Amino acid sequence: MNELALLVAATLASGTPLAIAGLGLLLGEKAGVLNLGAEGMMLVAAIAGFGAAFLTGSDTIAFAAGAAAGAAMAALFALLAIGLNTNQYATGLALSLFGAGFSAFVGVAFVGKKLPDRAPFELPLLADLPFFGPALFRQHPMVYVAIALVAALAWFLYRTRAGLVLRAVGESPESAHALGYPVRAIRLAAVVTGGALCGIAGAFLSVVYAPLWVEGLVAGRGWIALALTTFATWRPARVLLGAYLFGGVTMLQFALQGAGVEVSSQLLSMLPYLATIVVLALISRNPLWIRINMPASLGKPFHPGS
Amino acid sequence: MLKLEARAQPSQAMSVASPLIALALTVLLAGLLFAALGKDPLKGLGIFFVEPLNGVRAVSEVLLKATPLILCALGLAVCYRSNVWNIGAEGQFLLGAIAGGGAALWLGHQGVGGPQGLYAPLVLLAGVVGGMAWAAITALLRDRCNASEILVSLMLVYVAQQLLNYLVFGPWKDPGGFNFPQTRTFEVATWLPALLPRSRLHWGFVLALVMVVLFWVFLFRSWRGYQLQVGGLAPAAARYAGFSARSSLWTALLVSGGMAGLAGAMEAAGPLRQLTPHVSTGYGFTAIIVCFVGRLHPLGIALAGVLLSMLLIGGELAQSRLGLPNALTGVFQGLLLFLLLACDTLINYRVRWKRGGLASTALPAAVVAKEGAA
Numbered sequence: 001m002n003e004l005a006l007l008v009a010a011t012l013a014s015g016t017p018l019a020i021a022g023l024g025l026l027l028g029e030k031a032g033v034l035n036l037g038a039e040g041m042m043l044v045a046a047i048a049g050f051g052a053a054f055l056t057g058s059d060t061i062a063f064a065a066g067a068a069a070g071a072a073m074a075a076l077f078a079l080l081a082i083g084l085n086t087n088q089y090a091t092g093l094a095l096s097l098f099g100a101g102f103s104a105f106v107g108v109a110f111v112g113k114k115l116p117d118r119a120p121f122e123l124p125l126l127a128d129l130p131f132f133g134p135a136l137f138r139q140h141p142m143v144y145v146a147i148a149l150v151a152a153l154a155w156f157l158y159r160t161r162a163g164l165v166l167r168a169v170g171e172s173p174e175s176a177h178a179l180g181y182p183v184r185a186i187r188l189a190a191v192v193t194g195g196a197l198c199g200i201a202g203a204f205l206s207v208v209y210a211p212l213w214v215e216g217l218v219a220g221r222g223w224i225a226l227a228l229t230t231f232a233t234w235r236p237a238r239v240l241l242g243a244y245l246f247g248g249v250t251m252l253q254f255a256l257q258g259a260g261v262e263v264s265s266q267l268l269s270m271l272p273y274l275a276t277i278v279v280l281a282l283i284s285r286n287p288l289w290i291r292i293n294m295p296a297s298l299g300k301p302f303h304p305g306s
Numbered sequence: 307m308l309k310l311e312a313r314a315q316p317s318q319a320m321s322v323a324s325p326l327i328a329l330a331l332t333v334l335l336a337g338l339l340f341a342a343l344g345k346d347p348l349k350g351l352g353i354f355f356v357e358p359l360n361g362v363r364a365v366s367e368v369l370l371k372a373t374p375l376i377l378c379a380l381g382l383a384v385c386y387r388s389n390v391w392n393i394g395a396e397g398q399f400l401l402g403a404i405a406g407g408g409a410a411l412w413l414g415h416q417g418v419g420g421p422q423g424l425y426a427p428l429v430l431l432a433g434v435v436g437g438m439a440w441a442a443i444t445a446l447l448r449d450r451c452n453a454s455e456i457l458v459s460l461m462l463v464y465v466a467q468q469l470l471n472y473l474v475f476g477p478w479k480d481p482g483g484f485n486f487p488q489t490r491t492f493e494v495a496t497w498l499p500a501l502l503p504r505s506r507l508h509w510g511f512v513l514a515l516v517m518v519v520l521f522w523v524f525l526f527r528s529w530r531g532y533q534l535q536v537g538g539l540a541p542a543a544a545r546y547a548g549f550s551a552r553s554s555l556w557t558a559l560l561v562s563g564g565m566a567g568l569a570g571a572m573e574a575a576g577p578l579r580q581l582t583p584h585v586s587t588g589y590g591f592t593a594i595i596v597c598f599v600g601r602l603h604p605l606g607i608a609l610a611g612v613l614l615s616m617l618l619i620g621g622e623l624a625q626s627r628l629g630l631p632n633a634l635t636g637v638f639q640g641l642l643l644f645l646l647l648a649c650d651t652l653i654n655y656r657v658r659w660k661r662g663g664l665a666s667t668a669l670p671a672a673v674v675a676k677e678g679a680a
Contacts, residue, residue: 076644080644084310084647084648084651085655086648087647089391089456091644091647093594094640094643094647095640097591097636097640097643098643098644100636100640101633101636101637101640102633102637102640104631104633104636105636105637107633108631108633215633220460220461220464223457223460224461226457227454227457227461230454230457264472266475269471270465270468270469273461273464273465273468276461277447277457277461277462277465280451280453280454280457281447281451281453281458282451284451284452284453285451303310
């Protein structure tokens with residue numbers, strides 16, 4: 001029972017960075033921009049966050065640094081993909097490669113460094129509940145922020161005028177442009193905000209989840225977050241669900257090892273990646289389902305007057 | 307302010323000039339970075355762009371590392387020209403190394419003997435099959451389930467790395483290797499013969515050059531290559547002409563998987579002669595940059611492969627000579643690709659200086675009026 005509670009807790013913690021990054025990517029994709037640079041943004045933000053936490057000892061500053069780093073990387077992507085109409089796939093890929101190199105370069109100084117211990121987080125009263133206390137209410141605040149973020153993003157996209165405009169830009173930039181909306185400025189805002197969210201997710205990994213820095217710390221989570229948006233057919237609530245699902249799969253390998261299952265740890269480490277592939281294949285099977293839900297201009301550049 | 311103005315036709319000259327401009331800008335930024343790090347910029351740049359070419363031995367190392375880059379990038383060029391976004395060459399490379407290494411170990415187990423290189427073709431063939439099989443998973447899921455080849459091929463990189471780890475930490479571990487995660491050293495008969503005496507450069511480099519020519523013929527002088535490229539540039543036209551998109555997808559992925567697998571097996575049977583978890587130092591990812599810098603053209607890829615190989619070696623030298631992290635190479639690689647993409651804008655657009663604020667001539671008058679009122 002107690003072990004199950006810990007597994008649930010670990011699943012929530014492991015799913016949280018995926019959820020936050022997935023929501024950030026969702027925002028950009030709803031505006032029609034596919035940023036394959038998620039992995040790079042998260043890596044650079046992870047080292048920025050870790051560095052800030054190491055130097056200041058403050059989680060808040062670490063998350064701010066991560067968000068700023070993610071936003072800066074996203075702005076670099078936007079400069080090319082939105083400003084200069086470069087191929088979004090290639091540009092995102094460049095961002096991922098650059099982020100991997102840059103974070104490794106900067107991170108050399110922080111390998112093997114430890115962050116100061118922090119007091120465990122507990123929600124008053126609730127944390128003492130049997131089972132539910134250890135399972136749900138002893139998490140880092142960012143875990144709850146991720147849940148609130150889902151609600152906030154759903155509200156923004158589907159209940160506000162700005163959200164409607166953003167979705168219109170993603171569905172038909174030509175129409176939005178004809179109506180007088182600044183398509184490229186809206187895309188820029190969506191991509192940079194999404195980058196900041198990816199940055200917070202990256203900082204969560206290095207500052208709270210790991211908490212340490214090694215080269216390639218993000219280990220493909222940026223790519224899994226990209227797969228999540230497809231898995232969720234671009235709905236915020238389903239991104240959260242999918243993130244917890246993948247978080248659970250990641251934790252399953254440790255649970256299996258703990259239970260004494262005789263499978264090598266290397267084979268078990270394949271699980272999250274294999275799960276992503278399987279889920280992606282299952283969800284994409286119905287092309288109509290994807291086409292209805294996918295923002296129609298996703299990945300296509302827009303140049304006014306061309 | 308500066309405005310982009312669409313060209314009537316893509317500029318051929320800019321297409322060639324763009325990688326050179328990007329390289330020049332990368333060198334400039336690299337110099338600034340060295341200065342910012344408190345190192346002599348000229349010395350730093352020398353380590354990346356002059357030292358690797360200093361002497362026969364140094365050049366042979368550059369060509370050694372260029373070999374897998376060129377092979378992987380040739381395959382990727384077929385993919386990208388067909389608009390198939392295979393970014394998992396790294397995984398296909400690893401599977402090639404696993405399959406080739408497995409074949410070499412098996413041959414050794416059978417007790418094969420003979421001169422160096424007698425069984426190397428078998429090892430390389432196994433690598434090709436391994437890489438193809440790995441790419442076939444991506445092709446199958448794209449074909450049957452419509453799953454994004456970008457994400458599937460990338461996820462398979464992580465799976466391939468774990469598979470390699472499993473083998474060298476587990477069943478394939480050398481019992482006499484002091485518990486290091488590595489296989490036995492392969493038998494001499496399965497090694498790739500050296501091309502030059504006292505250098506690690508092997509005959510794989512010559513094979514890579516042959517492949518450059520073969521791929522040029524395939525892309526620009528064969529009916530199949532033509533079909534692939536039409537499918538990439540204009541899917542509707544390809545459909546109308548009766549070219550099968552499915553067969554293009556499979557061809558592109560199998561060709562690129564086979565090439566990456568070949569490169570992986572060469573790495574195993576060439577300089578390494580055993581398998582370790584670090585068979586690849588990111589060759590499959592660097593090859594993506596080689597492919598773009600080389601303009602998806604076999605000749606360009608050969609040149610870009612040498613350039614990126616110099617950057618790899620420069621990074622190692624910078625670590626030993628200047629005490630800078632090896633990861634500097636990754637920074638330069640990323641910068642080069644970014645700058646290349648930015649410069650490529652000049653192929654389709656002209657930069658013009660326009661007076662008068664944001665209101666461009668492209669906007670309808672009503673929009674301008676609305677923006678003015680707001």
